[in-house]
Amino acid sequence: MQRDYDVAVVGGGLVGAALAWGLAREGQRVTVLDEGDMARRASRANFALVWVQSKGLGLAQYMGWTVRSSDAWRQLADDLRAQTGLDVCFARPGGFHLALGEAELAARAQRLKRLHNQPGAADTGAEVLDRTAVERLLPGIGPEVAGGSFCPLDGHVNSLRTLRAFHKGLYLLGTDYRPAHTVRTVVPAQDGFRLLTSRGEVGAKKVVLAAGNANMRLAPLVGLKSPMQPNRGQILVTERAAPFLPYPLVTIRQTDEGTVMIGDSREETTDETRLDLSIAAVEADRARRMFPALGKLNVIRTWSGIRVMTQDGFPIYDQSETYPGAFVVGCHSGVTLAANHALVLAPMIARGRLNADLVGAFSARRFDVQKVA
Amino acid sequence: MFRRLLEDAGQRVRVTIDGRPATARAGDSVAAAMLACGLPYCRTTPLSGQKRAPYCMMGVCFECLVTIDGVDNRQGCLIEVSEGMRIDTQLGRRAVE
Numbered sequence: 001m002q003r004d005y006d007v008a009v010v011g012g013g014l015v016g017a018a019l020a021w022g023l024a025r026e027g028q029r030v031t032v033l034d035e036g037d038m039a040r041r042a043s044r045a046n047f048a049l050v051w052v053q054s055k056g057l058g059l060a061q062y063m064g065w066t067v068r069s070s071d072a073w074r075q076l077a078d079d080l081r082a083q084t085g086l087d088v089c090f091a092r093p094g095g096f097h098l099a100l101g102e103a104e105l106a107a108r109a110q111r112l113k114r115l116h117n118q119p120g121a122a123d124t125g126a127e128v129l130d131r132t133a134v135e136r137l138l139p140g141i142g143p144e145v146a147g148g149s150f151c152p153l154d155g156h157v158n159s160l161r162t163l164r165a166f167h168k169g170l171y172l173l174g175t176d177y178r179p180a181h182t183v184r185t186v187v188p189a190q191d192g193f194r195l196l197t198s199r200g201e202v203g204a205k206k207v208v209l210a211a212g213n214a215n216m217r218l219a220p221l222v223g224l225k226s227p228m229q230p231n232r233g234q235i236l237v238t239e240r241a242a243p244f245l246p247y248p249l250v251t252i253r254q255t256d257e258g259t260v261m262i263g264d265s266r267e268e269t270t271d272e273t274r275l276d277l278s279i280a281a282v283e284a285d286r287a288r289r290m291f292p293a294l295g296k297l298n299v300i301r302t303w304s305g306i307r308v309m310t311q312d313g314f315p316i317y318d319q320s321e322t323y324p325g326a327f328v329v330g331c332h333s334g335v336t337l338a339a340n341h342a343l344v345l346a347p348m349i350a351r352g353r354l355n356a357d358l359v360g361a362f363s364a365r366r367f368d369v370q371k372v373a
Numbered sequence: 374m375f376r377r378l379l380e381d382a383g384q385r386v387r388v389t390i391d392g393r394p395a396t397a398r399a400g401d402s403v404a405a406a407m408l409a410c411g412l413p414y415c416r417t418t419p420l421s422g423q424k425r426a427p428y429c430m431m432g433v434c435f436e437c438l439v440t441i442d443g444v445d446n447r448q449g450c451l452i453e454v455s456e457g458m459r460i461d462t463q464l465g466r467r468a469v470e
Binding site: 140244293298 | 419420444446465466467468469470
């Protein structure tokens with residue numbers, strides 16, 4: 001059989017590119033098999049937050065994993081810049097979740113309390129602030145803002161440039177990137193895998209499935225599983241404006257280039273070609289009530305994207321028991337977790353074994369129905 | 374740079390451009406009035422600061438963004454001049470106030 005590569009990474013989005021970059025830096029010979037422009041690409045349609053404060057209710061290890069990635073992001077941004085010359089504009093000033101009215105503030109406080117009361121919860125430094133405290137940091141808030149939560153580990157980044165930086169880095173590392181190579185099937189073979197793509201066959205000793213929602217189809221081919229439940233989000237983008245928002249919010253952020261992104265809808269549909277203006281109107285209205293000055297800015301774009309989402313919202317990292325060279329890596333937060341994927345997970349895969357102490361909690365075995373003894 | 378085909382056509386409309394009095398003609402778009410007055414550019418871009426002038430004159434290229442009566446990022450080619458209008462070249466990103 002062919003053994004052209006040490007690793008074939010299926011998927012060239014932020015997850016696949018981060019892993020491939022990390023693997024190549026470990027000296028592995030890597031190919032990345034990507035789809036084309038017609039694929040649903042969450043790496044090109046996302047909100048670009050590096051976000052900690054709301055994550056991990058129901059799986060405390062996810063809090064610690066997220067904190068670790070937020071802490072590692074500065075290193076990742078510096079490494080990418082040193083290698084590629086591209087500034088991905090990572091900033092971690094801390095982030096807000098604002099509440100319109102007392103009921104929302106109480107619900108927010110309750111959620112953070114439940115999150116941090118879990119056994120093994122990580123310390124994120126998140127705190128609930130009243131209106132006066134919020135106003136000190138965000139002077140432009142509207143009269144309905146009752147307060148909010150602030151987490152110093154939250155930040156944001158230019159995610160499109162991050163994807164470009166990874167790909168430029170892959171090129172400089174001599175990685176073989178193959179666009180328009182849709183992987184139809186993966187065949188385990190002696191000493192590796194054969195990947196049958198829309199443009200021919202590729203052989204590799206290891207395979208990493210990082211194909212977003214398509215992991216659901218691919219994982220069973222190599223003795224893994226990856227139950228997914230994608231949903232849709234809509235975003236509004238304003239014209240570029242002078243800096244006015246020094247902190248990202250979970251629903252509003254001003255990019256390094258000046259546009260303001262407004263969003264965070266969550267819809268059951270997975271049709272990305274149609275917009276629902278009634279949802280966009282709610283997003284715009286809430287944004288304007290949080291920051292009245294936003295009402296004067298023109299919206300110049302609105303778009304929707306399909307979220308990569310596992311069935312319980314937590315990452316899936318697994319290694320096949322049947323075919324130990326096969327790995328699956330899937331998660332919603334490809335931006336936030338990019339630092340972990342590149343700097344922590346990729347070296348494990350290069351060595352051929354996931355470290356259960358660090359990532360054992362993210363095995364898809366958690367979806368198994370408990371067996372009765 | 375530009376001259377009118379009919380010098381006397383149209384009623385005169387008084388506006389200000391960057392604070393200086395200027396004369397336009399009724400029916401002029403803001404962009405046309407600025408070009409007729411000989412302005413070399415109408416804005417600088419929000420990221421690189423390059424100078425830009427009106428280009429398509431039909432609402433699609435967004436090169437003619439100017440500040441009109443204190444409102445930033447207006448498309449000068451789609452708005453007719455009116456008596457007393459304040460037109461300002463727009464430097465960089467618009468403000469959020």
